[in-house]
Amino acid sequence: MRAVVKYASRSEAVEVRDRPLPTVTPGTVLVKVAAVGVCGSDIHMWRDTQSASSKGVLPVTLGHESAGVIEAVGDEVTGWRPGDRVVCETAASVCGTCALCRAGRYNLCPQRQGYGLRRDGGMAEYFLAEPRVLHRIPEGVAFAHAALTEPFCVAYNALVERARIRPGDLVVIQGAGTIGQLCAQVALAQGAATVVLLGTAIDHGRFEKAHRMGVHRTVDVTAEDPAALVGGLHDGLGADLVVDATGVSESLRQALDLVRPAGAIAKVGWGPQPFGHTLDPLVKKAVTLFGCYSHTWSTWENVLRLFGAGGLDPAAALSGVYPIEDWGEAFSAMERGDNIKSVLAPHGGELLGAQLLGEL
Numbered sequence: 001m002r003a004v005v006k007y008a009s010r011s012e013a014v015e016v017r018d019r020p021l022p023t024v025t026p027g028t029v030l031v032k033v034a035a036v037g038v039c040g041s042d043i044h045m046w047r048d049t050q051s052a053s054s055k056g057v058l059p060v061t062l063g064h065e066s067a068g069v070i071e072a073v074g075d076e077v078t079g080w081r082p083g084d085r086v087v088c089e090t091a092a093s094v095c096g097t098c099a100l101c102r103a104g105r106y107n108l109c110p111q112r113q114g115y116g117l118r119r120d121g122g123m124a125e126y127f128l129a130e131p132r133v134l135h136r137i138p139e140g141v142a143f144a145h146a147a148l149t150e151p152f153c154v155a156y157n158a159l160v161e162r163a164r165i166r167p168g169d170l171v172v173i174q175g176a177g178t179i180g181q182l183c184a185q186v187a188l189a190q191g192a193a194t195v196v197l198l199g200t201a202i203d204h205g206r207f208e209k210a211h212r213m214g215v216h217r218t219v220d221v222t223a224e225d226p227a228a229l230v231g232g233l234h235d236g237l238g239a240d241l242v243v244d245a246t247g248v249s250e251s252l253r254q255a256l257d258l259v260r261p262a263g264a265i266a267k268v269g270w271g272p273q274p275f276g277h278t279l280d281p282l283v284k285k286a287v288t289l290f291g292c293y294s295h296t297w298s299t300w301e302n303v304l305r306l307f308g309a310g311g312l313d314p315a316a317a318l319s320g321v322y323p324i325e326d327w328g329e330a331f332s333a334m335e336r337g338d339n340i341k342s343v344l345a346p347h348g349g350e351l352l353g354a355q356l357l358g359e360l
Contacts, residue, residue, distance in 0.1 A: 003124035004327045007059040011048045022128045026075040031129055034143035034351035036122040037065030038330050038342040056117035064090040064115040066122025067146035087149045089133035092119035107294035125346045135300045138308030143352055144321050144343050145314040153299045155182040158292035163241050163266040167191030170234045172258050175245035176203040181340050183243050188214045189311050198226050202337050213316050230258050247271030256281040264288045317341045323348055
């Protein structure tokens with residue numbers, strides 16, 4: 001089968017390779033991949049700029065945002081059958097016995113192995129999965145849209161499950177990339193009164209898409225002081241919630257300026273830079289800082305229900321669908337900022353439907 005493989009620890013050491021077709025084993029299912037999203041972490045793997053904690057085994061098939069059809073089920077698998085339309089969580093393997101797993105926080109399991117990092121992922125024609133990570137795609141939700149479930153789950157976990165956004169909140173989102181855009185959509189769906197999206201000069205095209213989605217204000221932080229804008233909104237005390245979707249050190253420092261007393265900061269973005277600033281404003285304002293990582297089973301179920309009911313719109317974030325051979329352009333379009341989200345179709349229009357392949 002064809003797969004997008006990271007094969008060495010250097011920049012651009014990624015290519016389409018022929019890899020053995022996985023063999024279904026007891027307790028597993030074989031998934032035929034219809035669509036798989038490109039994540040920023042895949043681009044970091046391509047450029048070899050991932051953090052030390054994100055170094056995986058090599059060679060490894062990339063991709064952890066997959067949607068497809070069950071091709072075969074192994075012995076001991078119940079409740080699933082060939083032909084079921086599914087999406088797959090990112091935690092390919094967890095221990096299942098540690099205190100975190102037993103408490104339902106398996107996303108934090110010390111033994112967790114993620115797809116596309118330490119286990120072969122979904123940028124292939126087929127991959128193996130344990131039934132515990134599968135979810136049914138609601139009727140009427142296309143595979144290309146279902147492949148965006150995982151990044152929407154990142155946003156939903158941060159805003160709803162961790163920071164507990166409330167209707168009427170003033171929400172500031174730092175970063176106009178994929179996760180920032182999806183956080184904005186989740187904030188709007190949860191009833192935020194005002195959503196402000198911050199970006200830089202390269203984000204003006206993304207700002208246009210954000211406004212079409214319903215974002216109220218956008219700010220190029222290289223040309224305008226966001227604190228002045230935020231200070232003139234609502235009661236002038238600052239944002240109820242600031243979401244750091246960039247990961248850079250300066251964003252967290254800026255978040256401390258933008259958040260209101262007794263407000264919250266949800267840190268979603270990764271970044272290797274040392275902080276280098278005082279945290280005294282966190283204390284003085286009695287601000288709650290949430291670290292937001294991954295997601296669990298209920299997150300996926302809630303996001304998929306919202307997809308099915310129209311409460312979240314993955315189509316608004318989907319910018320392009322590409323054959324697997326065009327993975328390089330799919331990656332580059334996101335890196336350039338042209339695409340909010342790129343999706344690969346390993347089987348082309350066979351499963352995806354010709355109407356979605358190459359027409360976005």
